[in-house]
Amino acid sequence: xxxxxxxFALIDMRSFASVWFWIVLALYWSSVSQTVLxxxxxxxxxxxxxxxxxxxxxxxxxAIHVRRRLELMRRAGHWIVCLVAxxxxxxxxxxxxxxxxxxxxxxLLLVPMTLVRLLGLRLCVRIEREHPKAxxxxxxxxxxxxxxxxxxxxxxxxxxxxxxxxxxxxxALGL
Numbered sequence: 001x002x003x004x005x006x007x008f009a010l011i012d013m014r015s016f017a018s019v020w021f022w023i024v025l026a027l028y029w030s031s032v033s034q035t036v037l038x039x040x041x042x043x044x045x046x047x048x049x050x051x052x053x054x055x056x057x058x059x060x061x062x063a064i065h066v067r068r069r070l071e072l073m074r075r076a077g078h079w080i081v082c083l084v085a086x087x088x089x090x091x092x093x094x095x096x097x098x099x100x101x102x103x104x105x106x107x108l109l110l111v112p113m114t115l116v117r118l119l120g121l122r123l124c125v126r127i128e129r130e131h132p133k134a135x136x137x138x139x140x141x142x143x144x145x146x147x148x149x150x151x152x153x154x155x156x157x158x159x160x161x162x163x164x165x166x167x168x169x170x171x172a173l174g175l
Contacts, residue, residue: 015105016163017170025109025159029152032116036141036148037123038065044145048138055134062137066124073121084114101166108162112155116148 015021034041039061047058073080088110094103123144132140 015102016166021105021163025156028109028113029156033145033149033152036145037062037069037120037127039141041145044138044141047134048142050135055138059134059137062127062141066127069121069124070128088114104162104166105159108155108159112151115151119144119147119151 036044039058043054043058043061046054088107091103091107091110094100095107123140127137127140130136
């Protein structure tokens with residue numbers, strides 16, 4: 001039992017006061033902004049300079065990821081939507097109605113993650129429909145990255161404000 005107690009002491013279910021929560025938040029937004037549809041940001045920059053080999057590599061890599069994501073959504077999209085909606089509803093109820101801090105932290109992580117995935121899926125559909133050339137594809141990926149970063153800034157700001165309010169209210173109550 002001491003091992004399990006040590007694990008829960010390390011994780012600390014009061015998420016906003018835990019350094020692990022903030023590490024996960026930073027790592028998620030860092031990784032999301034470094035790759036767009038599986039293409040690393042430096043590859044997009046090199047392809048935007050007009051180097052033929054890099055443009056071909058970018059086009060192939062993005063085409064693979066677009067095809068995989070759309071195939072998954074065509075096969076199991078209904079189930080994925082139901083599962084994600086159920087999970088978000090459960091976490092929302094626990095966060096709002098029961099005021100569980102862990103659920104609030106999960107909610108503030110999962111909702112923006114879901115929005116990023118929806119933006120990526122929307123971009124996949126658009127790429128499949130338009131079949132953009134290398135320069136247009138690079139602009140589409142850069143625009144997507146810009147909006148993901150904007151969403152990340154807003155998400156981190158809202159999470160930081162909410163977390164700060166939770167920690168301050170807990171310290172004011174002496175908990």
